[in-house]
Amino acid sequence: MGNQSFNGEVGQVAGGNIINNFDMDGLADKSREEVAQLLIELRERLADARKRIFFNPLTGWMTFGAVTFLIELFSGIAFTHHLVIPATMLFGVLVPYILFLPKQRKYGRLVYTYRECIDYVEIFQHRRGWN
Numbered sequence: 001m002g003n004q005s006f007n008g009e010v011g012q013v014a015g016g017n018i019i020n021n022f023d024m025d026g027l028a029d030k031s032r033e034e035v036a037q038l039l040i041e042l043r044e045r046l047a048d049a050r051k052r053i054f055f056n057p058l059t060g061w062m063t064f065g066a067v068t069f070l071i072e073l074f075s076g077i078a079f080t081h082h083l084v085i086p087a088t089m090l091f092g093v094l095v096p097y098i099l100f101l102p103k104q105r106k107y108g109r110l111v112y113t114y115r116e117c118i119d120y121v122e123i124f125q126h127r128r129g130w131n
Helices: 018-022 024-029 032-054 057-075 084-128
Strands: none
Touching: 032 084, 057 084
């Protein structure tokens, strides 16, 4: 690894321990404004990750499939042919959900991590009486 020296715990960037990437261990050395700015940045990243989960073509496809299923069910169209409900559920909900799973895994972890970091900063601010 060359001449690398580490002063603290070394964590994995992709798998976890993202708190070290935001310099959360050094919060005591930061001013009130710097901590508030860090909290704003974390909230912006959380909103972006949530937006990437909820506003994409696959969730639109799933929503359209679910609405179509409900319309078919309540209008009676579903009872005209025995394959209408399974086809709607398969191509309207199940297929887009399977295609959505990798996006959910990626951004779901980010949402969880950002929420943890925000909680950590808010607890730090509360302990200091900065709220």
